[in-house]
Amino acid sequence: MRAVQAAKAAGADYADARVVSDGSESITVRNQTMEGIHRSASEGIGLRVLVNGYWGFAATARLEPEDIERTASVAAEIARAASRLPMEPVRLAEVEPVSGTWHSPMQEDPFNVPLEEKIALLMEATRRMQSVDGLAFAEGGIDLYRRRTFLATSEGTAVEQTTVHSGAGIEAVALGDGELQRRSFPNSFRGHVAAAGWEHVQKLGLIEEAERTATEAVELLSAKECPSEVTTLVIDSGQLELQIHESIGHPVELDRVLGMEEAYAGSSFVRPEDRGRLRYASDLVSITADATLPGGLGSFGWDDEGVPAQRVPIIVDGVFENFLSSRETARLLGLPSSGAMRADGWQNLPLIRMTNVSIEPREGSLADIIGDTEDGIFMATNTSWSIDDHRVNFQFGCEIAWRIKGGRLTEMYRNPNYTGITTEFWRSCDAVGGREDWTLWGTPNCGKGQPGQVARVGHGAAPARFRKVQVGVRG
Amino acid sequence: MPGLVGPDEVRRVAQAALEIPGADGVEVLFLHEWGGLTRFASSSIHQSTWREDTAIRVRVVSGDRVGVAASNELSPKGARRAAESAREIAGVSSPDPLFPGLAPPDPIEDAGRYDEGTAAATPRIRAEAVADLVAACPEGFVAAGAYETVASEVAVANTEGQFCWAPSTQASITTVVGGGEGGSGFAERFAPRMQDLDPAGIGRRAADKAVASIRPKDLEPGRYPVVLEPSAVSTLVGFLAWIGFGGRVLAEGRSCLSGKEGQPVAVPSITIFDDASAPGTLGLPFDFEGVRRARVDLIRDGVFLDGVYDRRTAKQTGKASTGHALPAPNPEGPLPLNLFMRPGEHALEDMIAGTERGLLITRFHYSNVVHPVESTITGMTRDGTFWIEGGEIAHPVKNLRFTQSILEALAQVSMVGRETELASEFFYSASRVPALKVGSFNFSGRSDH
Numbered sequence: 001m002r003a004v005q006a007a008k009a010a011g012a013d014y015a016d017a018r019v020v021s022d023g024s025e026s027i028t029v030r031n032q033t034m035e036g037i038h039r040s041a042s043e044g045i046g047l048r049v050l051v052n053g054y055w056g057f058a059a060t061a062r063l064e065p066e067d068i069e070r071t072a073s074v075a076a077e078i079a080r081a082a083s084r085l086p087m088e089p090v091r092l093a094e095v096e097p098v099s100g101t102w103h104s105p106m107q108e109d110p111f112n113v114p115l116e117e118k119i120a121l122l123m124e125a126t127r128r129m130q131s132v133d134g135l136a137f138a139e140g141g142i143d144l145y146r147r148r149t150f151l152a153t154s155e156g157t158a159v160e161q162t163t164v165h166s167g168a169g170i171e172a173v174a175l176g177d178g179e180l181q182r183r184s185f186p187n188s189f190r191g192h193v194a195a196a197g198w199e200h201v202q203k204l205g206l207i208e209e210a211e212r213t214a215t216e217a218v219e220l221l222s223a224k225e226c227p228s229e230v231t232t233l234v235i236d237s238g239q240l241e242l243q244i245h246e247s248i249g250h251p252v253e254l255d256r257v258l259g260m261e262e263a264y265a266g267s268s269f270v271r272p273e274d275r276g277r278l279r280y281a282s283d284l285v286s287i288t289a290d291a292t293l294p295g296g297l298g299s300f301g302w303d304d305e306g307v308p309a310q311r312v313p314i315i316v317d318g319v320f321e322n323f324l325s326s327r328e329t330a331r332l333l334g335l336p337s338s339g340a341m342r343a344d345g346w347q348n349l350p351l352i353r354m355t356n357v358s359i360e361p362r363e364g365s366l367a368d369i370i371g372d373t374e375d376g377i378f379m380a381t382n383t384s385w386s387i388d389d390h391r392v393n394f395q396f397g398c399e400i401a402w403r404i405k406g407g408r409l410t411e412m413y414r415n416p417n418y419t420g421i422t423t424e425f426w427r428s429c430d431a432v433g434g435r436e437d438w439t440l441w442g443t444p445n446c447g448k449g450q451p452g453q454v455a456r457v458g459h460g461a462a463p464a465r466f467r468k469v470q471v472g473v474r475g
Numbered sequence: 476m477p478g479l480v481g482p483d484e485v486r487r488v489a490q491a492a493l494e495i496p497g498a499d500g501v502e503v504l505f506l507h508e509w510g511g512l513t514r515f516a517s518s519s520i521h522q523s524t525w526r527e528d529t530a531i532r533v534r535v536v537s538g539d540r541v542g543v544a545a546s547n548e549l550s551p552k553g554a555r556r557a558a559e560s561a562r563e564i565a566g567v568s569s570p571d572p573l574f575p576g577l578a579p580p581d582p583i584e585d586a587g588r589y590d591e592g593t594a595a596a597t598p599r600i601r602a603e604a605v606a607d608l609v610a611a612c613p614e615g616f617v618a619a620g621a622y623e624t625v626a627s628e629v630a631v632a633n634t635e636g637q638f639c640w641a642p643s644t645q646a647s648i649t650t651v652v653g654g655g656e657g658g659s660g661f662a663e664r665f666a667p668r669m670q671d672l673d674p675a676g677i678g679r680r681a682a683d684k685a686v687a688s689i690r691p692k693d694l695e696p697g698r699y700p701v702v703l704e705p706s707a708v709s710t711l712v713g714f715l716a717w718i719g720f721g722g723r724v725l726a727e728g729r730s731c732l733s734g735k736e737g738q739p740v741a742v743p744s745i746t747i748f749d750d751a752s753a754p755g756t757l758g759l760p761f762d763f764e765g766v767r768r769a770r771v772d773l774i775r776d777g778v779f780l781d782g783v784y785d786r787r788t789a790k791q792t793g794k795a796s797t798g799h800a801l802p803a804p805n806p807e808g809p810l811p812l813n814l815f816m817r818p819g820e821h822a823l824e825d826m827i828a829g830t831e832r833g834l835l836i837t838r839f840h841y842s843n844v845v846h847p848v849e850s851t852i853t854g855m856t857r858d859g860t861f862w863i864e865g866g867e868i869a870h871p872v873k874n875l876r877f878t879q880s881i882l883e884a885l886a887q888v889s890m891v892g893r894e895t896e897l898a899s900e901f902f903y904s905a906s907r908v909p910a911l912k913v914g915s916f917n918f919s920g921r922s923d924h
Contacts (some may be wrong), residue, residue: 028806034569036804039560040545044528056598057525061547074598078511078523081598084606087519108584115567123569137727139806175728180848192886260516263651264618265841266857294488347526384845386876388855393876395853415846419876419920447491449522450621473877473919475851 001152002065004049004071008154012049012079014092015072016153018304019045019063020346025111025144029122030137031130037115044346053081053089057097057349074332090329095307097156101303104163105294106197110144111164113198118142121168128210129172134218137173138210141190141443142166142201145456147345149304157306165297165456167193167442168201170210172217181220181414183399185213187238188381191458193394193442194295216400219412226416228472232376233418234369234465237433239398240359241441241459244380246286247422248280249357249389249459252314252341254323256352257280258332264450265391268423270320272370274334280318281426284359287315289324291339296356296458299337300342304350307339314357318427326352351449356440358460362432366463369431371407377471378402378409379416387422394418395473418471423468434463477509477527478550478594479628484641489632491551492533492558498565500536500577501558502633503690504527504763504802505519505848507549508882509594510625513601515824516616520602534803535561536577542569543803546743572888575790576884578765580636584762586752589642589669592628596646608650611678616654616685622670625645633767639761647899648672650860652681657691657871657924660684661838661858663706665897667757684859686839691871694862694921700833707878708816708908710839711881712747712852716811716904717771718847719881720749720773722788722799723808725781731850731882735779738811741885743777749799749811757811757905761798761848768798771811773886816908819891824910826890827868834916835868839877850881854921877919889916 007015028035044061056079064107122140129138145165152158169191171184186192194200251268278306291309305327315322324340341350384397401410401416442454489503509527517528531554532545542564601622609618618747630640646669653659662680664672724730751758751768785800799809842854892909899905
């Protein structure tokens with residue numbers, strides 16, 4: 001509260017202050033050899049002010065009273081300098097001041113688990129992968145994060161939150177004859193991260209799945225290239241989560257829609273007037289942003305503007321309904337904030353970030369969808385993603401694919417990828433799996449903003465089927 | 476505004492970690508950074524920030540076991556605490572047979588890349604510069620972008636007696652000007668000093684592109700000759716650095732250049748080298764384990780020579796470190812961060828005039844790897860893509876998706892630009908590259924704008 005008072009004294013009409021303590025631990029093992037263990041700790045304060053309707057933000061790791069006063073003055077000076085280019089003054093959507101504490105769910109604090117136990121898990125997983133002939137590299141990693149945030153605003157909000165995120169994964173790499181093939185479990189890019197404790201890592205089954213993962217990597221070396229054709233595409237939930245992330249989650253961020261991200265990752269094809277009108281997807285597709293989901297990386301008690309966590313329908317039966325928004329952007333549309341403002345640590349100002357943007361489950365398992373497909377291709381586990389600056393044209397690569405013939409997986413393909421146009425693709429969706437194969441994945445590396453920020457966000461996804469998709473793009 | 480901590484204070488803080496008992500070796504990597512970023516959109520300043528942070532990253536060696544811990548508490552107590560945590564990690568870690576030991580003493584002189592004026596830049600100064608840039612937009616066009624001024628000091632100290640310290644500054648402006656019917660233009664500039672940026676000139680360049688790119692036409696995907704401006708070339712070179720030039724991926728056969736040492740991989744007009752000490756780049760004279768950054772010729776006259784190494788991959792391969800370590804622990808291995816492509820003799824206008832039918836590409840967007848061993852990447856064009864007909868720019872075209880092997884493109888270069896620009900594809904790296912004319916470039920899709 002002292003920081004907020006300092007900001008008010010410096011001339012702020014509105015101020016919020018976040019004191020954040022971040023801690024992390026990362027372990028990597030390759031071929032039963034330690035690649036590195038790293039712990040980090042960071043603490044500081046970020047001060048955001050509005051002066052005459054212009055934003056200013058300043059942050060420092062120095063927490064002495066005089067440092068905080070100096071930082072508050074810098075924030076106010078930044079806001080005053082912004083008025084050099086006049087614009088409509090910023091106004092904020094109303095929110096009730098709140099106070100309270102919130103903790104993400106956790107059974108066993110992963111930071112209290114002995115390092116020896118963590119290392120032993122990765123050593124055994126990589127040992128089992130290395131037992132498969134022909135494998136070049138067997139890698140395993142564990143990533144743990146803890147964040148404590150205290151937020152105070154000049155409107156009277158004072159909340160304290162603690163989140164613990166735990167994740168782990170394994171990756172098998174096979175090399176040969178100009179090819180590099182990899183298989184990951186449970187997902188690529190260091191596995192599956194969730195808002196949970198050590199119990200999440202223990203339940204992943206890294207050791208149990210190690211041999212299968214390695215075997216598939218080796219088999220991919222001799223598999224055929226994924227053919228280039230327009231076909232029916234089935235993707236697993238691990239791939240669908242990134243498809244949601246890039247082609248739904250980002251396009252519905254209201255700051256992006258309003259051009260605030262134009263110069264960096266671009267804007268969006270979605271317009272403010274599209275609410276309730278745009279046929280985004282087939283009527284099987286309903287997308288929800290839910291910051292209250294237990295276990296989601298995008299779950300919290302309140303966002304970094306003190307707006308309570310909420311469940312927001314984004315797409316309902318294929319029709320676009322709501323944006324992810326902040327108090328500033330929502331006010332421009334005459335709406336309440338959707339509660340999506342989050343900052344990457346104390347060093348950065350809050351931006352609109354995805355919470356847990358998920359597809360609502362429908363019916364059937366992955367096996368049911370494949371069984372119901374006469375001819376097509378099934379792809380699993382993301383390797384690569386790219387999308388244009390309006391979020392229209394995308395291309396994704398996956399680790400592995402199989403031909404579907406008569407409702408069964410047949411030939412394996414390597415280097416599969418697919419490309420499409422966002423709304424055409426989502427409108428072609430004619431199957432979404434049910435709860436039994438729906439997983440709340442974590443995407444721990446979502447980049448946005450200048451200076452660059454990284455957010456950990458969640459996506460619940462099920463396997464799904466799409467028609468008339470171009471697969472097998474070649475260079 | 477804060478100032479430099481300075482080498483004496485860094486030594487004092489580091490000493491608390493270096494003296495920790497029960498360690499066979501200790502290394503302290505010290506980073507201190509402060510600066511402001513004035514972000515604008517719709518020709519207004521909407522998100523301006525300032526921050527100051529420090530990081531003390533301590534690597535403790537116990538036999539051939541290593542632990543690393545970091546803290547942003549800038550004090551002997553913070554350094555000591557990080558060292559104790561790193562020692563605990565080293566105690567339970569498994570041996571790393573490739574650990575090469577810490578860097579030996581080697582006095583490394585300052586590169587002279589610190590500018591007091593840039594370090595002390597105020598929000599008002601940046602706002603005035605952004606106003607100059609925005610003023611270059613014609614009626615109906617608006618600018619978005621960021622003007623950043625950053626100062627940093629980096630030091631490495633270890634128990635072998637190595638100590639090196641270097642301050643530096645960096646200023647950059649990136650802008651996208653948009654308006655009209657689908658018009659969009661881009662320009663950027665990076666420099667060690669803010670005086671070298673020319674905000675109004677950056678604004679004019681982006682505005683000219685935006686005006687020229689209104690009402691873009693559809694173009695069928697396919698293979699076309701391309702003239703790539705330096706920003707687009709920096710994407711190719713940046714990705715080649717990531718998937719090709721690192722000593723670890725080379726040694727492990729995962730690089731697109733593994734096993735190709737001494738072989739031609741590009742046309743003879745292509746030379747790529749890494750040189751942190753050369754004029755015209757940014758960065759530090761030493762790497763993050765305190766080894767002097769050497770100039771490394773990666774591709775000379777089209778022939779691949781070798782990659783870059785840190786101490787660990789040097790031990791792995793029996794070579795010497797070239798001074799390209801990233802902060803420990805670093806499972807990805809070393810990377811070149813100060814790349815240069817040797818300029819040629821052609822003006823950009825000559826390249827366009829020498830193209831009967833083809834495309835002029837301003838920049839690429841959101842690129843990613845498709846096939847690392849084939850050096851194939853995909854991405855989109857953005858902010859100024861033009862059709863060339865009969866040696867002249869005929870009209871703008873809507874954005875296209877490319878899926879292309881970088882090495883295949885470098886093997887089809889027919890003209891190399893005589894002017895180079897400094898561009899940054901990835902954080903903490905910079906490439907100074909010219910424009911290129913490439914005989915055939917694969918466009919695999921298109922967008923609607």
